Amino acid sequence: MKRVIICLCALVALSVATGCKPTEKNYRAAYEAAQAGKQSEITTEQELGMPKLTSTSGPRLRRVGPDSVYVFREALSIHGAEPQTGLKGYNVAVGKFKMAANAEGDVENLKRMGYDAFVLNNPRNDFFSCVGSFDTLEECAKMIRDFMAKNPKRTYIGLPQAPVVEIRLGSR
Secondary structure (H helix, E strand, O other): OHHHHHHHHHHHHHHHHHHOOOOHHHHHHHHHHHHHHHHHHHHHHHHHOOOOOOOOOOOEEEEEOOEEEEEEEEOOEEEOOOOOOOOOOEEEEEEEEOOHHHHHHHHHHHHHOOOOOEEEEOOOOOEEEEEEEEOOHHHHHHHHHHHHHHOOOOOOOOOOOOOEEEEEOOOO
């Protein structure tokens, strides 16, 4: 009797295991459904004659000489110690955080790397770790190019895969 129960349990377990196995048919059906959705999106875009809406609330890409930089204009204030060079109109942000402690930690790491780093924050309590403050957008573009060359594997937390130039409202 004990052997019969063990055999039945093994048979049930075997049938459950083979019944849950994904098949090529299931993968193909999922792939075709995804392709159909993508095609309908393209068709809708062609019918309307315009692309989907894009967000205007984030940083905008702007050409500065041979470079392209992300630029964002908003009300900013210094959080903690001011940079040694003083706070100017254009600031290169390399991280955006919701907590001041995280931004301050990033700034400490940047200072150890030799940057005159500081923290800026906006009225929505976003904290930006910045590596420089400049008078012109061209100086910012050069700083961004140099920073990205020296730190090719850096992750720009909260930013669009690159440093962002923060322009303080009320400046230029």
